[in-house]
Amino acid sequence: MTPQPLAAVRSIKVKLGLLVAASVLVATAVATLGRAGGVPPWLGVPVTVALALAVTQLLAAGMTSPLRQMTAAARRMATGDHGVRVPETSRDEVGELARAFNTMAADLAAVDRQRRELVANVSHELRTPLTGMRALLENLADGVGPADPAALQVALGQAERTSRLVEDLLDLARVDAGRAPLVPEPVRLAALLADAVAEAEVLGRPVTYDVRVSPPDLVVAADPARLHQLVANLLDNASRHSPAGSTVRVEAGQEGERYVVEVHDAGPGIAPADRERVFEPFGTLAAGDATGGGTGLGLAIARWVSDLHGGTIGFVEPEGGPDGPGGARVRVVLPLSPPERVADEPVGSAGSETVAAQPPRPADVRAAGVAAPGVLDDLFGGFWPARPVPPRLGLLGGALATGALAATLLVERDLGLGTLLVLLAAGGVLLAATPRRRDPWTLGCAGLCVLLAVTTVVRDAEWLVVLCLLAGVATALCGVTRPRTAAGIVLTGLAWPLAGLRGLPWLGRTVARLTGRGQGAAVLRTLVWSVLGLVVFGALLVSADALLAEWVDAAVPDLTTxxxxxxxxxTVAVGGVVLAAAYLALDAPRVDRGTGDPRPVGRRFEWLAPVLVVVGVFAVFLVAQATVVLAGHDHLRRTTGLTYAEYVHQGFGQLTVATALTLLVVWAAARKAPRATAADRAWLRGALGVLCLETLVVVGSALHRMHLYQEAYGFTTLRLLVDVVEGWLGLLVLASFAAVVVLRSTWFPRFALVSGVVALLGLAAVNPEAWVADHNLERYADTGRVDWTYLQGLSDDAVPTLVDGSADLTPDERSCVLAGRTGTGAGSDLWEWNLARSRAADALAGVRLEDAATTGSSASPCGSPS
Structure with a gap:
């Protein structure tokens, strides 16, 4: 049961007031504490909001659950289940409403019980005299007593019909009362059908029966009496509606783990609009027969028997469709073994989800409850439906431990070994949470995440490490949600922050499991005594041994205010985001829901014309590029007034955007283009293939332009990153071309994600800042132009290259390029250790720099690019 901290409060207004006051007080206290402790706003605000939401969830738990339970109970009562009740734990107005609801439900259950008893009693009382009348009429019809045979035969027919009606009413009364015994046993289907046909032939209707069973020795598990009743009612219905001299076909066969029985008559058939209504009680008129002699209950009982066995029944289109021979064709699909059912388990009837349970005894009114839908179900809808996710104390503990580890290793430390340990711990929690941790896709994403996390101890450039960490987060989330579409990948990123809200009920159940084991006081006492023993004896022993004191100083973090x-x-921030990601892995949303193929356009020109326009625009651009190459720089200068360097710089950004938009055009056209005919597929391959090939030429042009621009104006990490992005887009264009050729693109979104991560890892492996430093020094040696200020701002990743490359520089230039670098960036803290900073310190260890006072003077090259 959901805990209700405010259950004792008798007014819902007072509850809301307490809820608002508690949330405001918690938010104010946390915000004040964070501001006093110097916590930056980007960290303090999310933690404050998260704690306020947690307090709100804790106090509001159970306030609205009776209302949601009453809604669910009312829906079940509308289907005939009057045994549901809602808890009466609250003392406020909602609790009073719950008690009134239970009283109403008890009254409705009593009325329903009386109705069923009335039907059963009337049927029982009528059966005895009708049986006697039938026997008397049989004697008269046989000539035992003097009578008019024709009149007596009519009376006998009416009596038989009344008897059938009573028997059918008794069967329906058993269904309504929920007492439908099912005694399954092995049944030879061919023999059962033969017996049912023999019984139908006794009725004397002028029809013949054609029975076919495949395989002939098919044996099923079923209640023979109930199954015989079902077949007999279907045969009776078919023979009654078939014309004289016609044939009623009965076919049965096995389909996988189920078997099918079909009865096809030669009558007038049933209109599609009436095929469901004929299974309702007294639905004979819907079947097109007002005088056939039926009670109108046979098909209703047939559906009840099929539901009892866990199967389905319904009228389907006759063979040959509307233009075929006609007639009605009823199809029954049943499992080879019916599902196990406890005694007196309610059974639905007439295709509904009715649960006709026995009404509870007065002493059991509060024992029968109904589960309430979560308050967040309407908010998330079909995107993230509620699932019975069990509490996981291990995940909660793992997230909190990761938060504590981050608080110990990250505060007032640079990125390094400690950061890698925190990332690996978070990844371990995430991998433990996902139920498909052995899936190849999930394991592959985990391996990529580890490689991306290693950049924190290999590279010192913060921009590169941050990009790798963001890519690692995206890859990890996609690894646990397993999206297959581009929209699914985007929704996965949005689902991570939403998981903090969606997982609040699960967190509440987990905390309740932690505190509800009856051992809270014992755990608290044990914790207090353990901490006291650690503090007292630890302080004594540390003060007695200097070496132990050094170890403790190194291991225990600074605990100043x-x-x-x-x-x-x-701790709260890191633990919260890890716990949200763990819940996302444990209960992944349907990120690919509703992202299937859309309906293609009706006419080919609707998609082809826009694509051909884009193809033509790219063709004109390529002609312009060829003109520049063939006519030379002088022609460019005369026609545009631009130098070649200015020309290539002017268009690079536009070409990058055009490449990305081309991918969008290919995606949209491939989704909307019809593929029904060979001509459709040929036009699709041809138009999009030409567009992809033109785009590859544009990509080559963009990369060439950036190369020329870097040669003219220098190399930077941003320009190198843009080169990598453009190259990655070119790879996606090539992959799009392959997808267009094979007309299959389900693999493309995951390929884009993995290839992007691999490209980023390749960039990190190249050491971009060292690459930029090396090329700028080479350019300086060739042209005498370099931006010294930019080189000074490079991270320690570039220091070994700068030290080696500055050997041929003048002392002033060497001092300028290495200005401000002391070689102490590696630090002495183990958790800050970083390979790049360690190599920089080693490279600077033997370097003797000139007096830094000359740096920035008029004689020094430092201060402005040359």
Whole structure:
């Protein structure tokens, strides 16, 4: 049961007031504490909001659950289940409403019980005299007593019809009362059908029966009496509606783990609009027969028997469709073994989801409950439906431990070994949470995430490390949600922050599991005594041994007030985001829902004309590029007034955007273009193939332009990153071309994600800042032009290259390029260790720089690009 901290409050207004007051107080206290401790707003605001939401969820738990339970109970009562009840735990106005609802439900159950008893009693009382009348009429019809045979035969027919009606009413009364015994046993289907046909032939109707069973020795598990009743009612209905001299076909066969029985008559058939209504009680008129002698209950009982066995029944289109021979064709699909059912389990009837349970005894009114839908179900809808996710104390503990580890290793430290350990711990929690941790896609994403996390101890450039961390987060989330579409990948990124809200009920159940085991007081006492023993004896022994004191200083973080507050905030923040990601892995949303192929356009020109326009625009651009190459720079200068360097710089950004938009055009056209005929597929391959090939030429042009621009104006990490992005887009264009050729693109979104991650890992492996430093020094040696200020701003990744490359520089230039680098960036803290900073310190260890006072003077090249 959901905990209700405010259950004792008798007014819902007071509850809402307490809820608002508690949330405001918690938010104010946390915000004040964070501001006093120097916590930055980007960390303090999310933690404050998260804690306020947690307090709101804790106090509001159970306030609206009775209302949601009453809604669910009312829907079940509308289907005939009057045994549902809602808890009466609250003392406020909602609790009073719950008690009134239970009273109403009890009254409705009593009325329903009386109705069923009335039907059963009337049927029972009528059966005995009708049986006697039938026997008397049989004697008279046989000539035992003097009578008019024709009149007596009519009376006998009416009596038989009344008897059938009573028997059918008794069967329906059993269904309504929920007492439908099912005794399955092995049944030879061919023999059962033969017996049913023999019984139908006794009725004397002028029809013949054609029975076919495949395989002939088919044996099923079923209640023979109930199954015989179902077949007999279908045969009776078919023979009654078939014309004289016609044939009623009965076919049965196995289909996988189920078997099918079909009865096809030669009558007038049933209109599609009436095929469901004929299974309702007294639905004979819907079947097109007002005088056939039926009670109108046979098909209703047939559906009840099929539901009892866990199967389905319905009228389907006759063989040959509307233009075929006609007639009605009823199809019954049943499992080879019916599902196990406890005694007196309610059974639905007439195709509905009715649950006709026995009404509870007065002493059991509060024992029968109904589960309430979550308050977040309407918010998330079909995108993230509620699932019975069990509490996971291990995930909660793992997330909190990761947060504590981050607070210990990250506060007031640079990125390094400690960051890698925190990332690996978070990844371990995420992998433990996902139920498909052995899936190849999930394992592949986990391997990529580890490689991306290693950049924190290999590279010092913050922009590169941050890009790798963001890519690692995206890859990890896609690894656990397993999207297959581009929209699914985007929704996965949006689902991570939403998981913090969607997982609040699960978090509440997990915390309730933690505190509801009856051992809270014992755990608290044990924790207090353990901490006391650690503090007392630890302080004594540390003060007695200097070496132990050094170890403790190195292992125990600084717990001054400001740092303690910062560590608490980091613990909550990191633990919260890890827990949200773990819930996302544990209960992944339907990120690919509703992203299937759309309906193609009706006419080919609707998609082809826009694509051909884009193809023509690209063709004109390529002609212009060829003109520049063939006519030379002088022609370019005369016609545009631009130098070649200015010309290539002017268009690079536009070409990059055009490449990305081309991918969007290919995606949209491939989704909307029809593929029904060979001509459709040929036009699709031809138009999009030409567009992809033109785009590859544009990509080559863009990369060439950037190369010329870097040669003219220098190399930077941003320009190198843009080169990598353009090359990655070119790879996607090539992949799009392959998808167009084979007309299959389900693999493309995952390929785009993985190839992007691999490209980023390749960039990190190249060491971009060292590459930029090396090329700028080479350019300086060739042209005498370099931006010294930019080189000074490179990270420690570039220091070994700068040290080696500056050997041929003048002392002033060497001091300028290495200005401000002391070689102490590696630090002495183990958790800050980084390979790039360590190599930089080693490279600078033996370097003797000139007096830095000359740096920036008029005689020095430092200060402005040359």
């Amino acid at each position: 400001d740092l303690l507050v910062a560590r608490v905030f980091v």
